[in-house]
Amino acid sequence: MSETMHRPLRIAIIGAGPAGVYTADSLQKADIDFEVSIDLFDRYPAPFGLIRYGVAPDHPRIKGIIKALHRVMDRGDLRFIGNVDYGTDIHLDELRTYYDVIVFATGAIKDARLDIPGVDAQNSFGAADFVNWYDGHPDVDRHWDLSAKEVAVIGNGNVALDVARVLAKPARQMLETEIPDNVYQGLAASQVTDVHVFGRRGPAQVKFTPLELRELNSIEDCEIVLYEDDFEFDEASEKAAEESNQVRNMVNTLTNWLLEQEDRPEGSGASRRLHLHFLEAPEEILTEHGKVAGLRMQRMELDGTGNVRPTGEMKMYPVQAVYRAIGYFGSAVPQIQFDEERGIIKNEEGRVLGADGQPVPGLYTAGWIKRGPVGLIGHTKGDALETIGHIIEDVDHLYTAENPDEQAILDLLASRGIEYSDWHGWKKLDNYEIQLGDMKTANGPVERERVKVVDREEQLRLAAARAREAAHS
Structure with missing residues (x-):
């Protein structure tokens, strides 16, 4: 200087x-x-x-x-x-x-782009926009369309779980937070009954944290639904669980939830369900009259390295809204x-x-x-x-x-x-x-x-x- x-x-x-x-x-x-x-x-x-x-x-x-x-x-x-x-x-x-x-x-602060057909349909939302709404961002519309009963959240990171949790939680449980009044009123009027969270890799490769995962279990009047076919582990998955306490904790938590689900009577009586899907990759957002009418997913399989490859098997989910939570940009x-x-x-x-x-x-x-x-x-x-x-x-x-x-x-x-x-x-x-x-x-x-x-x-x-x-x- x-x-x-x-x-x-x-x-x-x-x-x-x-x-x-x-x-x-x-x-x-x-x-x-x-x-x-x-x-x-x-x-x-x-x-x-x-x-x-x-x-x-x-x-x-x-x-x-x-x-x-x-x-x-x-x-x-x-x-x-x-x-x-x-x-x-x-x-x-x-x-x-x-x-x-x-x-x-x-x-x-923007959503990363998801390049699949139908992504620009009405009720195909960027997760960042929804987060801005429920966090009271000054530059977003005060109203959010929560008329869909079945919604999909694409992504396996913390933001995806945040979005899913807010959609699945009863408004009364969110009232104890700092949300603005317009957000509480919007959530109270929500028609959501089923939230489907999709990850393209297996349970051992998810990007959220153990705390985020455990918070799902605190949602009132909501049943967590898992699918046995999604619990696939290759050599890399088993090694990751051995070497990382975080991975091991999440795999154990998910596996225990699956076992508890098998032991309880079918149907918990909860008014909402939060479905966790793994090894599913988005192929197309289906539309009808310009609005989301479904989501076509392709089944994936682990390739031995912790990565995945497509199987060619397709499945359609009849959702009326899609939230894209694949990262910020x-x-x-x-x-x-x-x-x-x-x-x-x-x-x-x-x-x-x-x-x-x-x-x-x-x-x-x-x-x-x-x-x-x-x-x-x-x-x-x-x-x-x-x-x-x-x-x-x-x-x-x-x-x-x-x-x-x-x-x-x-x-x-x-x-x-x-x-x-x-x-x-x-x-x-x-x-x-x-x-x-x-x-x-x-x-x-x-x-x-x-x-x-x-x-x-x-x-x-x-x-x-x-x-x-x-x-x-």
Whole structure:
């Protein structure tokens, strides 16, 4: 670093989800001989990204993650600037006027594409869209069509089980979570009786976790249905169960459920059933008058390596809705080179690459938009450390901001009439949601820790957005 430079390194992080917050926190805690000044931007008025808008609300452990992120942001050494959309409200060349470093941590929020006939039919849904609905995302429709009685969920990851669990759970059991009122009303009116979850490989190859699996057994008034023919294990499956406690636990859980099912009288009397299918791959979504009318699946078999091959045997399931939960996919970031096949920013260990394949000075990336939508929170922390390691290595060449004054970016946003939220405003919104939960608890049948505010304008009003305050001062 130049000895004549005495100001802090100005850093903008685009995305205030886990990847953005962990990157900011790691930079503040790094053993470095220079100061940093960090702003976290987010397109939503509220922080925490996928943790707030992409995880099922009935996961208690998620509350712990939010509390940890909240503690980081509440220290006061990071600045949150919400309701600012990169590429719309502010652009790359403008950010480079105010910051020396820009880190893109925009995540992956779209559904990966499933290329089979009928995928665009009415009532063929992307799981991410459904998750956004039940999590109270401010930019999605408040209504969700739950008129189908038999639905299919394609995928064997945690999101697939989240979707299946929410579809199968009685609305009264979801009422104790933070779901908004419109979501509760939608779930209460649901016509769903049978949820079929399909995985193309065997029970030993599923991608969900033991906790996700066990949570299915806590659904009230719902019978879990398994199929003996699906319990196929090859040499690779048996080896995986021997070497991995997680695989062994899941296989044992599923096998025990199958044995219990064989011992109980046919029909449990439950009003809903959750069917777990393995070794089934989607071939076609059948349609009638443009709507989902069924799902054609091809039977698969294990090939000895843990992978599968098609058998040619087909089966049709008479479902009226399909939820595609085969993974998330990143969205292109304006003015940044994007890998369309992988759905990530083109980068080398977090250094953003230009059209010539070389690192662009001052531009970095972290999280799912860097590595793809894989891994848990621990991976995100390690991922952030790799990126900031390169920022520290490159620091002597990073001072480029023409106007690094911390107030300058806020003045620009206010001059454009952009009603940005800040950390103080988020805490006001946070407290309001908690108070709303207290009010619902006092007048309702169950205790509620909070009730989410969905509407973006209402969020901004409650947060007393700073641009609005400036306009009336």
